[in-house]
Amino acid sequence: MTQTVTNPTGAAFDRDPLLEQILGPTPGQMLRRRVLGHQGLLIGGAVIALLALMAIFAPLIAPHDPFAQSLMNRMEPPVFLGGSWEHPLGTDHLGRDYLSRLIYGARVSLLIGVVAAVISGVIGTTMGVAAGYFGGRVDAVVTFLINVRLAMPVVLVALAVVAILGGSLTVVTTVVGLLLWDRFAVVMRASTRQVRAREYVAAARAVGASTPRILLTEIMPNIANNLIVVVTLEMAHAILIEAALSFLGLGVQPPTPSWGLMVSEGKTMMLFEPWLVLIPGAVLFTLVLAINLMGDGLRDVTAPENRN
């Protein structure tokens, strides 16, 4: 939140420490303080940032080609179970380096999380804000659609669609994105209704501001904090659904490295080499936990009055 200083006198005033003391901190300063004081948000954010960097720079970091098979080196255990540093996390049943596959797998998980959250966010926010702002018939239609969507079991529908269209990253992402908009719609509808009743919206209407302008400059900034929280929750949700679909063999297809697929491929050996399942499972768990920590943190930090 940067201040819009448009003239030299204003700028001089803004930097006057005495004046800041009198006026107290700006909302931006208070937000910064709350962010830095919130452990869950910092930890979650750091883990996500780490995994994101890992995904972006995968070709530079990965020690091996994630697709290179070596039947001579199948099922090598990770370092901590007596393996060698050549393959720090061991190799899978085709002799592919597990660490490299894990690093490349972060790309799939994060991509599906972000893209699915954006698709469902656009659909759900549009519907929710329209329903909350216009009310009446629009609201009735949207509420009906939300109920229809809530009556459908996500994994079952995704399974059916993927089974028909064939599993690929694009299909899975799109299907998940088209299925997860319900929470966006519900939350945005409720918060828009709340904000709409505020007098500053009536004041903007009385001034003659157009509906798009009111939605963009009066409503959206005041419901954005809820939106951010739902985005994080749905990201985690999408990542888990992708992993579940891949585990069931209907998600991302081999040999693409995906964490869900790695768990699936490791499950036949689970009783003999449990780390094949545990390592991708633990990373998946960490990512989803980090996203949820960040979501909770963002809620606390952006709307401290709404805690609990």
Place this chain on the structure above:
Amino acid sequence: MRNETKATNPVLELKNVSKTYSVKQGLLGKSRPLTALRDLSLRLEQGEVLGLVGESGCGKSTLAKILLGLEAPTSGEVLVDGAPLGSQDRLALARRIQPIFQDPYSSLNPRKTIADIISLPLRVHGIGDAASQQAAVREILDVVGLPSRVMHTYPSQMSGGQRQRVAIARALVMKPDIVICDEPTSALDVSVQSQILNLLADLRRDLGLTYLFISHNLAVVEHLATRVAVMYLGRIVEEAETEALFDGARHPYSEALLTSVLTPDPSLGVPRMNLGAAYPNPIDPPSGCAFHPRCAKATEACARQRPAPVVDEDGLIACFHPNGMAPTRSRPAEAAPRLSASV
């Protein structure tokens, strides 16, 4: 003063305006009509301050919304300078009529700076460039008595009184003629109320504004208004010059409202108003005169038939048993320092 009021060019006029909402009762209940305004007529003359008083739920705020064009009346006509409200350009109307709302904590967008809030009308109407808008904001801040350094602060950094000054600045930045004040002081501390009222009075004098001043606080109305209309359950029951009304209300309801004003002396206790029943349910209004279940003077005729509003030289009255012009205050001595009590 009285002759002025009889002038024939009202800037704002309501003709037989009714507004009905449909209210749903319970999950499966049928929706029933709630009539917020019933056949209401009102004139606002250039340069006057019309005080509109009444209890919560009598339709005061609905009236404000209709005048601002935020809601359309179910029936009847709203005329601005003699032309119907609906036929006029929304932006042109916005330049003439602006609101000041009750709650300065809800009327300022918390995510915007003060400069953004005040310059919104200018930006919507495309008046001037960024630099001249900044200049206009500075100027209007000075008019409402705020230092220009607050431009880059947020509403959360300001007190209630300062926020209300910002709301007034936003309403006045386009130099409107008519300002609809919807209880502009009732959310403020008593100590701040008088500052805001004096500011409103000064602005009216300096800028030649016309106010419709909605309030449930009679002391505030007496301080500012030139003419007062008393509303009860969606209707005007009495309308008179401020002095005349405060010297001797003719409608029993106006009388009860005047009596209900608290005094500064706590030993006098809460005034007795002789209002037996509670405020009626607007979905299910009483027969005849809507006020009859609470009225000490009510007769059988009041329950059967609604008294038609009568316009005479003193204003308007809708009652079968109006008081005479003699002072009717039950406690004139205690009631005199009302202004200091609640302003």
